[in-house]
Amino acid sequence: MNLSERMLMAAKMVRKGNAVADIGTDHAYLAAWLVLNGIASKALACDIRKSPLENARKTVEHYGLKDKITLRLSDGFDDIEPFEADDFIMCGMGGTLMEQLASRAYWLKDKSKRIIVQPQSHAEDIRRFFVENGFEILCEDACIDSGKLYCAMAAEYTGEIKEKPISYIYTGELSKCAKPEAKLYLEKINAQLKKKLEAEKIHGSAEVACYLEKITLKTEEIINGMQADG
Ligand SMILES: C[S@@+](CC[C@H](N)C(=O)[O-])C[C@H]1O[C@@H](n2cnc3c(N)ncnc32)[C@H](O)[C@@H]1O
Structure with a gap:
């Protein structure tokens, strides 16, 4: 199964062997790729709408992944239990929406969890959420997919709120990326x-x-x- 460059960039930030929740999954391509490649032990493929979950169901059936991927109708993290996943991934949504969804899930403030995001726009909003809420951005990456530039980042809760340069919410950790x-x-x-x-x-x-x-x-x-x- 081939994953787009954009989603592949985010998928590479998932920790091997962990249970994953893909928020805004649509076709569940990301969840399926993670399971098929032995990176995720199991996955929750979540979406707020029924029609994307129907797309997800077709992917799960096509690849015979019913025992590894659970489909879930959920607005953001609202219908996910904290113990259901270790790594949480949001791709293809705006950074402003990601910030709103993450700020409703207080239980993400857990040092064992990782949040991976690939914002389509307003990446500064989800970076601001991380910085102001004691999360450390561990790494960032960028790619070109179908002629468009994208970024992705992985963050974990540390509880420490560190002072950052004035531009940080716009530049994040991308300056450390050699690509x-x-x-x-x-x-x-x-x-x-x-x-x-x-x-x-x-x-x-x-x-x-x-x-x-x-x-x-x-x-x-x-x-x-x-x-x-x-
Ligand atoms: C542009 S698609 C991205 C699909 C896939 N993650 C990707 O990167 O290609 C956005 C998906 O997020 C879903 N979505 C939008 N708001 C959501 C929310 N509040 N909670 C969960 N899913 C949401 C949409 O229904 C849609 O399927």
């Missing part, structure tokens, strides 16, 4: 920030513009550091 896609991704984010900054200078508040300026300068410094390294 050219990571630099390209950060350049894309910086271009978006600069656009916001210009709009704020014309129509918005001086205070917000000043804040955005500081972030873009720090982001540029980080990107230039990546250039120097390699």
Whole structure:
């Protein structure tokens, strides 16, 4: 079974031998790939809607995975019990929605659990959630899939809230990723920030513009550091 580059990037962050919950599973391709490749011992494939779960059911039946994959109708983590999985993965949803879903599941604040996310947009919202709630982002990765740039990250609860550079929620741990896609991704984010900054200078508040300026300068410094390294 072939998984898209985007989902593969997130799948590689799952710990081997663990039970996995895939939130927003749609076709359950990710859950099926993790089980078929011997990475996940079992999987919960969850979605808020019945029709994606019907797609998931077809995948599970096609690959004969009924004993390893459980389908679950659930809004985010709401109908998942904490003991049902060790690694929780959310792919293809916006970072803002991911932040809302994760903040409702207080039990994710458990040092034995790992949260893996591949946000389609607003990655800064889920990074902010991690930073403000005592989670450490362990690693980040970036890739190009069908001509589009994506990022993914894995985080675990430590209980420590560490001070981070002003740009951190936009750059995260991507500066440590040696792949050219990571630099390209950060350049894309910086271009978006600069656009916001210009709009704020014309129509918005001086205070917000000043804040955005500081972030873009720090982001540029980080990107230039990546250039120097390699
Ligand atoms: C764009 S698809 C992504 C599917 C797959 N994870 C991927 O990366 O290709 C988003 C899926 O998330 C589901 N979804 C949206 N909001 C959700 C929520 N609150 N809880 C669970 N699933 C949700 C949608 O029904 C849809 O199947």
